[in-house]
Amino acid sequence: MSAGLNVSQQEAVNYLHGPCLVLAGAGSGKTRVITHKIARLIQAGCEPKRIAAITFTNKAAAEMRERAKGLIGKAAKDVIICTFHALGVRMLREDGAALGLKAQFSILDSDDVLALLKDCGGTTDAAVARQWQWTISLWKNQGLNADTALAQCTVGNDEHRSAAMVMKLYQERLTAYQSVDFDDLIGLPLKLLQNHPEVREKWQKALGHVLVDEYQDTNATQYELLKLLVGWPDRPDARFTAVGDDDQSIYGWRGATLDNLRKLPVDFPSLKVIKLEQNYRSTGTILEAANNVIGPNPKLFPKKLWSALGDGEPVRVVDADNEEHEAERVVARIQSLRANSAHKEFKDFAVLYRANHQSRLLETALRRAQIPYKVSGGTSFFDRAEIKDLCAWFRLLANQDDDPAFLRAITSPKRGIGHTTLQQLGEFAGKYKISMFEALFSASLPAALPKRAVDGLHEFGRYLNDLEFRAKSTTGAEAAKEFLANWLKDIHFEKYLYDSEESEKIAAARWTNVLEFCDWMAQRCGGTIDDTAGVTTQSEIRSVLEIAQNVALLSTISEREQDQNVVTLSTLHASKGLEWPHVMLVGVTEGMLPFRVEDAEGDSEGLLQRIQEERRLMYVGITRAQRSLAVSWPKKRKKGRDIVATSPSRFIKEMALDKATVKEDPREKLKALRAEFAKKAAASAASKAQH
Numbered sequence: 272m273s274a275g276l277n278v279s280q281q282e283a284v285n286y287l288h289g290p291c292l293v294l295a296g297a298g299s300g301k302t303r304v305i306t307h308k309i310a311r312l313i314q315a316g317c318e319p320k321r322i323a324a325i326t327f328t329n330k331a332a333a334e335m336r337e338r339a340k341g342l343i344g345k346a347a348k349d350v351i352i353c354t355f356h357a358l359g360v361r362m363l364r365e366d367g368a369a370l371g372l373k374a375q376f377s378i379l380d381s382d383d384v385l386a387l388l389k390d391c392g393g394t395t396d397a398a399v400a401r402q403w404q405w406t407i408s409l410w411k412n413q414g415l416n417a418d419t420a421l422a423q424c425t426v427g428n429d430e431h432r433s434a435a436m437v438m439k440l441y442q443e444r445l446t447a448y449q450s451v452d453f454d455d456l457i458g459l460p461l462k463l464l465q466n467h468p469e470v471r472e473k474w475q476k477a478l479g480h481v482l483v484d485e486y487q488d489t490n491a492t493q494y495e496l497l498k499l500l501v502g503w504p505d506r507p508d509a510r511f512t513a514v515g516d517d518d519q520s521i522y523g524w525r526g527a528t529l530d531n532l533r534k535l536p537v538d539f540p541s542l543k544v545i546k547l548e549q550n551y552r553s554t555g556t557i558l559e560a561a562n563n564v565i566g567p568n569p570k571l572f573p574k575k576l577w578s579a580l581g582d583g584e585p586v587r588v589v590d591a592d593n594e595e596h597e598a599e600r601v602v603a604r605i606q607s608l609r610a611n612s613a614h615k616e617f618k619d620f621a622v623l624y625r626a627n628h629q630s631r632l633l634e635t636a637l638r639r640a641q642i643p644y645k646v647s648g649g650t651s652f653f654d655r656a657e658i659k660d661l662c663a664w665f666r667l668l669a670n671q672d673d674d675p676a677f678l679r680a681i682t683s684p685k686r687g688i689g690h691t692t693l694q695q696l697g698e699f700a701g702k703y704k705i706s707m708f709e710a711l712f713s714a715s716l717p718a719a720l721p722k723r724a725v726d727g728l729h730e731f732g733r734y735l736n737d738l739e740f741r742a743k744s745t746t747g748a749e750a751a752k753e754f755l756a757n758w759l760k761d762i763h764f765e766k767y768l769y770d771s772e773e774s775e776k777i778a779a780a781r782w783t784n785v786l787e788f789c790d791w792m793a794q795r796c797g798g799t800i801d802d803t804a805g806v807t808t809q810s811e812i813r814s815v816l817e818i819a820q821n822v823a824l825l826s827t828i829s830e831r832e833q834d835q836n837v838v839t840l841s842t843l844h845a846s847k848g849l850e851w852p853h854v855m856l857v858g859v860t861e862g863m864l865p866f867r868v869e870d871a872e873g874d875s876e877g878l879l880q881r882i883q884e885e886r887r888l889m890y891v892g893i894t895r896a897q898r899s900l901a902v903s904w905p906k907k908r909k910k911g912r913d914i915v916a917t918s919p920s921r922f923i924k925e926m927a928l929d930k931a932t933v934k935e936d937p938r939e940k941l942k943a944l945r946a947e948f949a950k951k952a953a954a955s956a957a958s959k960a961q962h
């Protein structure tokens with residue numbers, strides 16, 4: 272078991288009977304400790320299903336399961352490896368009844384929440400609603416509800432006051448719809464454990480050891496949940512292992528707090544703290560740049576990372592005329608490294624940036640050069656309109672009281688039920704405090720609505736009931752495939768896509784997405800795939816209805832990732848925990864990274880903290896690189912509708928690179944030009960040969 276672990280890692284892996292914190296810098300093998308500790312626990316007799324390993328994303332969970340499988344084989348499928356949110360879903364599905372939640376509750380995604388907030392606050396202004404969404408989410412992550420938030424509002428802070436009022440209505444609606452939002456997936460399980468001792472005991476007994484990766488990015492509610500899960504305060508020997516790095520805390524803006532690191536030794540006096548100092552990921556030069564950048568930040572504890580990999584290639588700093596030019600330079604670098612480096616596969620490259628929209632120019636340049644890529648951390652497959660339509664149907668099958676899903680499903684495709692009818696149905700449901708689906712079968716509905724409208728609604732209701740009945744009894748991949756195909760035919764979904772899309776090409780692409788999605792669902796029903804991290808943790812045959820219940824969770828947090836041989840484009844935030852041989856950080860200017868500091872006013876303490884978080888983000892970016900790192904900045908960039916002159920980020924200077932390494936290699940450009948020339952010559956020769 273000790274193979275491939277250094278002495279400190281072994282110490283962490285072998286410490287089984289008490290709370291343990293591994294606090295260490297990037298690339299020092301923290302995640303590796305977790306995977307090996309899963310194996311060690313099983314070896315020591317802990318049942319796989321009593322081990323829970325909590326990761327930050329579904330993708331990380333899938334990867335960890337893969338690694339665990341490599342170490343322990345089949346037993347890996349029984350280990351609970353998922354995100355905090357997915358664990359929350361599991362707890363609520365099993366025991367949410369104690370909170371008045373039925374097992375088939377719906378999970379609203381961010382768009383649903385926004386629409387609901389607009390409705391509750393009586394506004395059509397998306398910016399206002401988004402601000403409420405933000406504030407309410409932050410409150411929920413701090414454990415506040417509408418009343419306690421209102422009580423905390425300072426006099427004169429009307430924005431907070433109105434957010435608190437909207438929150439009250441919003442919560443009432445969620446209860447009526449038997450729905451929860453993303454934050455509730457942590458807050459409600461916490462409430463469950465706090466207020467229901469029998470449920471608390473059940474979960475404490477069920478889990479023998481809890482492991483948490485990326486601990487520095489947990490928020491206050493997640494920490495409280497963790498504490499109760501591991502038996503705090505009654506069990507001083509609480510069995511958990513948290514691993515993290517204070518220098519990589521980059522979700523402060525979403526409520527994550529380093530206080531969780533500070534509190535751990537206080538709440539658990541017997542906490543064993545282990546530090547790791549050897550970095551196994553990056554060359555000495557890359558590590559030096561990383562250490563220099565993070566240097567000015569205040570430290571929770573001193574650490575010195577070192578690498579045995581030697582200095583390696585110098586870090587390049589590249590200046591470009593503008594953003595288009597910068598994208599071309601990225602392409603040139605990829606082409607040149609593919610010709611000259613030991614790591615030549617497309618998947619060996621990642622281009623990282625601060626904000627989602629920065630991928631666009633890169634995508635254009637990569638496409639032009641015929642370099643395959645994927646955008647990770649951006650708009651996910653599940654955010655596409657056609658997929659959301661289908662998800663609405665599934666949510667409705669699982670929970671008929673989910674009014675937002677009801678409204679989306681009944682109009683996708685349109686089935687001759689007009690806006691007025693739906694409005695009347697909504698009013699009727701509101702009057703009797705029932706869901707729209709329930710209202711649809713109410714004996715007094717025919718008196719309230721025209722006959723034609725009622726007939727249409729009844730037909731929809733009957734179809735839905737029949738569909739639910741069939742979804743419940745359809746299990747296995749083949750049957751699921753047939754079920755889904757029939758359903759799409761019943762509702763004329765293909766025709767709907769073609770009718771609503773002017774371009775046939777786009778309609779065809781959307782239809783392909785639909786088919787891909789159905790395939791994806793069918794595979795889950797067949798149990799052949801056990802990587803639906805977070806949701807299906809066991810490889811069992813499931814019914815369409817079971818998969819449907821969790822589809823909303825996937826739609827909000829999952830990215831479909833395959834191990835394709837393509838270049839990765841990713842935001843810095845989404846790159847956490849990952850590594851690539853070649854990394855390029857782009858758009859590293861004042862204003863982008865650190866983000867928007869030039870617009871910041873007053874409040875110097877707040878500004879300082881923001882810059883510290885941005886510095887950690889830069890540190891995360893640099894430390895993703897294994898063999899080569901290039902940092903580039905365009906001299907001009909688009910800001911809103913204007914083109915503005917920029918200056919290089921202060922972090923470039925802080926990397927304190929040796930002057931010799933700063934200069935860009937002119938040969939790179941020449942090589943790329945040559946490669947392009949050769950490609951063009953080959954293409955023209957080929958076309959001549961054809962004629």
Ligand SMILES: Nc1ncnc2c1ncn2[C@@H]1O[C@H](COP(=O)(O)OP(=O)(O)OP(=O)(O)O)[C@@H](O)[C@H]1O
Nearest residue numbers: 275276277296297298299300301302303551552848
């Ligand atoms: N003892 C070891 N021997 C050889 N390779 C190791 C060892 N420990 C870790 N590694 C390798 O080093 C790399 C970084 O490890 P890992 O991802 O676990 O680090 P981390 O501390 O979790 O990093 P991050 O802070 O970025 O999440 C991985 O490729 C891992 O396989």
Ligand SMILES: [Mg+2]
Nearest residue numbers: 301302303848
């Ligand atoms: Mg890690």
